[in-house]
């Protein structure tokens with residue numbers, strides 16, 4: 001069972017930039033992103049999130065987001081998608097970095113979640 | 124006494140993108156950034172951070188960073204700079220968003236710090 | 247108390263008009279406690295809804311689903327998934343009933359599930375939870391709508407962008423509550439519906 | 441036990457050579473528990489140091505300060521501010537002493553202050569804190585250096601990127617400890633210094 005990440009940000013640049021930080025420590029972890037609205041304005045898009053799930057080659061996806069409205073679009077996309085997706089209310093960059101590092105090191109989902117616990121800062 | 128933000132990220136795109144999110148809710152808050160190394164690679168630069176302090180028109184600066192080595196460069200820049208800078212080990216995007224919103228609403232430093240407390244996730 | 251494709255269309259066109267007229271006001275409400283885009287978001291969304299409904303939907307369920315998808319795709323902000331879920335839940339419910347009260351009950355449950363807000367959190371949930379019972383009791387009035395919207399003014403936001411301001415969110419009407427107020431006003435103005 | 445501009449320059453050139461020879465190995469050490477750049481970072485930094493020192497510094501303090509600033513500006517990763525602070529603290533201390541042991545004491549204190557790591561946290565602090573006392577006691581050896589570096593292998597990282605891996609950081613030598621080992625080896629190899 002392989003694990004991957006989907007990153008959802010209100011800002012296209014952040015969604016594009018964060019994988020550069022993560023790829024350095026997790027070059028084998030599939031990372032897909034959804035940034036901005038369908039018009040590439042500040043906001044999020046359920047369609048882009050569905051696309052990011054689809055484009056991710058992993059069997060199971062860990063999803064991270066920046067602000068609350070991104071979470072709503074994420075949850076809608078999860079309801080409409082066939083992929084198995086786990087959503088974390090973790091600090092966005094710190095949580096994604098932690099998960100990416102651990103998945104690269106071969107750590108399983110349970111242990112990844114344990115290490116994400118102290119990073120849960122929103123709901 | 125006016126408050127501003129300096130944002131330090133390993134990734135130039137993240138440093139450039141985050142102010143777009145914050146400007147929407149804090150259009151009067153001075154925000155300056157330092158992203159990437161002097162060669163614009165992934166990493167941070169003390170010189171860029173000093174520049175971001177200097178370019179910030181506020182009297183006092185609240186500083187946020189993504190990963191630990193950014194913090195070291197931030198602290199060096201703080202030691203070398205004349206500006207009054209407060210450094211927070213808060214979730215990067217969530218902390219900066221919270222601080223920007225509150226400063227825009229005219230909240231003072233003490234109350235901003237109180238609201239940042241639950242977002243402290245690293246050291 | 248029966249929602250049909252025709253009354254739904256009239257209702258949505260009236261709602262779209264009211265949003266367009268008040269889009270600057272809604273965005274202004276969103277400025278001190280949010281990012282100042284709520285009116286523009288809703289206007290973009292309702293223009294897409296109007297456009298979609300200009301082709302008559304085959305039935306009520308499809309009409310409601312079309313509205314939901316248009317809002318989800320075009321609004322952009324938090325109000326997109328929230329209003330979108332409201333209409334999606336109405337679409338689902340419409341396979342077993344066309345009673346507007348029951349449909350709105352399903353919509354409210356959808357908004358609460360999607361956003362996790364409870365009454366008192368200074369969100370559109372405050373307006374919906376105050377007014378859906380009035381619709382069901384057959385006694386919705388403009389005054390009740392106004393009071394439900396105004397009641398959000400002194401609340402402290404617990405959800406959405408305004409919640410970052412804590413106590414400072416007091417003293418401002420919640421923008422999503424104001425737009426929800428318009429939805430109920432235009433419901434009231436739709437002849438033959440309530 | 442006296443550091444001079446000349447011995448400092450010889451030491452730094454030897455260190456730069458050792459880093460260059462082993463840059464791939466250092467980066468490989470940084471791959472399983474970091475981002476795989478430590479050797480390239482240090483090589484970039486030490487090339488800048490060599491270049492700066494090709495013009496003879498006016499005195500020891502300026503020499504040490506020049507090294508610090510070159511490392512701070514060019515290394516890019518965490519090791520930049522750490523080695524940079526080490527040389528900056530030596531520069532400050534050099535106004536009152538040129539004793540290598542006392543200078544290294546100040547350097548170690550600077551690294552600890554800058555990074556907040558303690559012995560046992562699987563960082564370069566482990567190597568520095570094990571070896572500075574040997575320098576001062578006049579009994580530094582290659583073997584001691586090797587053991588200090590190797591001791592980091594079974595530690596669990598508490599600071600730096602490797603700390604994100606928790607228990608999984610075990611079983612790998614810390615790259616910054618390896619490069620610090622080179623710094624002490626070349627110190628040993630610098631004639632007339634210890």
Ligand SMILES: Nc1ncnc2c1ncn2[C@@H]1O[C@H](COP(=O)(O)OP(=O)(O)O)[C@@H](O)[C@H]1O
Nearest residue numbers: 284287323324325361363369370405406421422
């Ligand atoms: N979690 C939530 N639950 C219910 N309603 C919410 C929630 N978050 C936001 N809202 C509503 O959405 C409105 C803001 O919508 P809008 O400005 O379009 O989105 P955004 O805040 O993303 O810019 C708020 O005024 C509030 O009524």
Ligand SMILES: Nc1ncnc2c1ncn2[C@@H]1O[C@H](COP(=O)(O)OP(=O)(O)O)[C@@H](O)[C@H]1O
Nearest residue numbers: 478481517518519555557563564599600615616
């Ligand atoms: N907080 C710290 N305190 C002491 N040493 C540290 C700390 N963080 C990292 N290091 C050292 O820095 C080394 C990594 O350096 P480098 O790879 O150049 O930086 P980066 O991790 O930013 O890519 C680690 O092997 C460790 O020895």
Ligand SMILES: [Mg+2]
Nearest residue numbers: 280281283284
């Ligand atoms: Mg808004």
Ligand SMILES: [Mg+2]
Nearest residue numbers: 281283323324
């Ligand atoms: Mg918005």
Ligand SMILES: [Mg+2]
Nearest residue numbers: 474475477478
């Ligand atoms: Mg590294």
Ligand SMILES: [Mg+2]
Nearest residue numbers: 475477517518
């Ligand atoms: Mg690095």
